[in-house]
Amino acid sequence: MPSAVxxxxxxxxxxxxxxxxxxxxSQSLRRAFQWAFLMLNVWIGxxxxxxxxxxxxxxxxxxxxxxxxxxxxLPIASLMxxxxxxxxxxxxxxxxxxxxxxxxxxxxxxxxxxxxxxxxCPVGTVSESLWRLGKQTFGRNFSIPRRLxxxxxxxxxxxxxxxxxxxxxxxxTAIVAFLEGPYGVLDDVQMxxxxxxxxxxxxxxxxxxxxxxxxxxxxxxxxxxxYGALLGLVSMASPLRIxxxxxxxxxxxxxxxxxxxxxxVDRLISxxxxxxxxxxxxxxxxxxxxxxxMSAPRRRVxxxxxxxxxxxxxxxxxxxxxxxxxxxxTDLPSRIYFDLIPNASQLAHP
Numbered sequence: 001m002p003s004a005v006x007x008x009x010x011x012x013x014x015x016x017x018x019x020x021x022x023x024x025x026s027q028s029l030r031r032a033f034q035w036a037f038l039m040l041n042v043w044i045g046x047x048x049x050x051x052x053x054x055x056x057x058x059x060x061x062x063x064x065x066x067x068x069x070x071x072x073x074l075p076i077a078s079l080m081x082x083x084x085x086x087x088x089x090x091x092x093x094x095x096x097x098x099x100x101x102x103x104x105x106x107x108x109x110x111x112x113x114x115x116x117x118x119x120x121c122p123v124g125t126v127s128e129s130l131w132r133l134g135k136q137t138f139g140r141n142f143s144i145p146r147r148l149x150x151x152x153x154x155x156x157x158x159x160x161x162x163x164x165x166x167x168x169x170x171x172x173t174a175i176v177a178f179l180e181g182p183y184g185v186l187d188d189v190q191m192x193x194x195x196x197x198x199x200x201x202x203x204x205x206x207x208x209x210x211x212x213x214x215x216x217x218x219x220x221x222x223x224x225x226x227y228g229a230l231l232g233l234v235s236m237a238s239p240l241r242i243x244x245x246x247x248x249x250x251x252x253x254x255x256x257x258x259x260x261x262x263x264x265v266d267r268l269i270s271x272x273x274x275x276x277x278x279x280x281x282x283x284x285x286x287x288x289x290x291x292x293x294m295s296a297p298r299r300r301v302x303x304x305x306x307x308x309x310x311x312x313x314x315x316x317x318x319x320x321x322x323x324x325x326x327x328x329x330t331d332l333p334s335r336i337y338f339d340l341i342p343n344a345s346q347l348a349h350p
Contacts, residue, residue, distance in 0.1 A: 022289070024280075024283065024284040024304070025304065026280040026283065026284050026304035026307075027280070027281065027284050029304055029305065029308050030118065030119055030279060030280065030304075030308070033119045033120065033308060033311070033312075034118075034119065034120070034124075034125040034128075035125065037119075037120045037121075037122060037125070038122045038125045038126070040069070041069075041072075041122045043067075044067045044069045044070055045070075047064050047065070047067045048064075048066065048067055048070045048188065048192065049192065050062050050063075050064035051064045051065065051066045051067070052189055052192060052341060055334075055337045055338055055341040055342065056341055056342050058338070058342075059338075066329075066330065068096075068097035068328050068329050068330065069097060069101075070188050071095045071096075071097040071098030071099075071101065071188065071330070072097070072098060072101040073188070073191055074095060074098045074187050074188060074191065075098075075102065075226075075227050076163055076166075076167065077094075077095050077098055077179060077184070077187050078095065078098035078099050078101065078102040079102065079163070079164075079167050080167055080170070080175045080178070080179060081094075081095060081096065081098065081099040081175075081179070082099050082102055082103065083167055083168075083170075083172065083175060084172045084175050084176060085099065087172040088172050091327045092176075092179065093180065093330070094179045094180055094184060094185055094330050095179065095187065095188075095330055096322065096327045096328060096329075096330065097319075097322060097328050097329070097330070100318060100319055100321070100322035100327070100328065101319060103318055104314060104315050104318035104319055105120075105231060106230075106231065106234055107314055107318060108120075108311060108314050108315065109231040109232075109234040109235045109238070110234050110235065110237055110238060111238060111239070111240070111310070111314065112238065112240060112278055112307065112310055112311055112314070113235045113238050113240055113241070113276055113277065113278030114228065114231045114232050114234075114235040114274070114275075114276065114277045114278060115277060115278035115279075115307070115311055116231055117221060117228050117231060117277045118260075118277035118278060118279035119278070119279075119308070119311050120311070120315065121221075121228075123220065123221070123225070124218070124221055124228075124277075127213050127218050127219070127220055127221055128218065128260070130210065130213040130214050131213060131214065131215075131216065131217045131218060131219075133214060134213075134214035134215050137214075138215075141215060141216060141217050142215045142216055143216075143262070144216060149262075152222075152223040153222065153223060153275075155223050155224055156222075156223060156224055156225050156226050156228060156229040157226075157229045159224065159226040159229070160226040160229040160230055162226075163226055178350060181350065182340055182347055183347045183348070183349055183350055185330075185332065185336070185340065186340055186341065186344050186347065189340075189341055189344045190344060190347075193344060193345060197345070209224075217260050217262070218260050218261070222261065222275075229274075232274035232275060233274055235274060235276070235278075236272070236274055239296060239297050240278070240294055240295065240296055240302060240307075241270050241271050241272055241276070241294075241295055242265065242270070242271040242276065242282060242283065242292065242293070242294055242295070243269065243270050243271075243292070243293060243294075243295040243299060244265065244266070244268065244269055244270075244291060244292050245290060245291050245292070246269065248288055248289070248290050248291040249266070249288065249291045249292075250287070250288045250291070251266065252266075252287060252288075253266045254266075254285040254286060254287065255282035255283075255285055255286050255292055256282070257285070258281045258282050258284070258285035259281060259282050260277070260279060260281060261273070261275035261276065261277065263275060263276060265282045265292070270295075278294070278307070280294060280304055280307070283304075294307060
């Protein structure tokens with residue numbers, strides 16, 4: 001009877017010894033940030049509505065102060081004010097909070113990738129909820145053919161170029177005259193009235209965007225948001241980026257499947273794309289220890305808690321500085337609001 005002979009282990013080049021990654025809690029942390037910021041914006045919206053109604057009714061409803069945070073929804077006015085500040089060194093009088101919010105979001109993008117979009121932006125939070133709803137309902141999201149996808153992504157950069165050209169073509173004097181004029185003072189009210197008195201065209205457009213967001217991941221953010229395009233370009237200078245270790249990667253492709261912008265994370269060593277939002281979904285999906293991480297210079301690992309803390313500190317620090325220096329509120333006499341707000345719909349854009 002032949003003796004049993006031990007056989008040498010066969011090495012399969014595609015099968016690597018897997019050391020499992022420790023449980024990742026980055027997405028729970030990120031969603032806590034998202035929903036907290038969304039609730040903050042809902043509160044701002046309710047307070048601003050009460051503020052407008054008080055002046056529309058001649059003071060016969062609940063009086064509420066104007067929340068400065070509403071100016072975060074005025075990115076073009078904020079960009080105008082930033083140009084005035086850089087051109088003249090003078091702090092703007094109308095909508096200064098919007099300018100500080102823009103500076104905060106630009107700084108966050110410069111240092112921490114385009115993380116405003118995936119950690120703070122309320123529109124991004126709603127968009128993400130819509131495509132997740134679509135995936136749960138229909139079992140999948142739908143992918144647009146690659147060539148068409150790339151062509152559509154250029155739309156947000158075209159819109160950004162139009163806005164930058166419009167603001168760049170205006171002198172600082174012209175910007176101040178516009179923002180301190182009746183229409184500029186009520187930029188925020190005009191924005192609210194757009195949604196309060198939605199036209200048929202506006203309603204159809206909004207409905208199409210919502211429906212598209214259910215079927216296609218982050219449709220608005222991916223193809224049409226000029227704000228995201230600006231922050232993405234700034235994020236190209238960020239010292240942080242997602243890195244992949246070829247030696248530890250097990251080629252499962254889960255990172256690429258999890259990536260909302262559909263970046264080929266599993267085929268790259270370093271993610272430098274302007275589309276990367278620093279959401280850390282790819283890192284959370286990776287099953288192999290130390291195969292994928294958010295990297296600082298010299299390949300140092302940036303843990304999710306440190307990333308989240310940096311986002312919070314930059315946001316609170318910059319907006320807090322605006323409040324501390326007294327450049328936060330748009331303080332106008334009540335009589336101006338009593339005169340202008342009831343007639344806001346009759347003001348023509350200059």
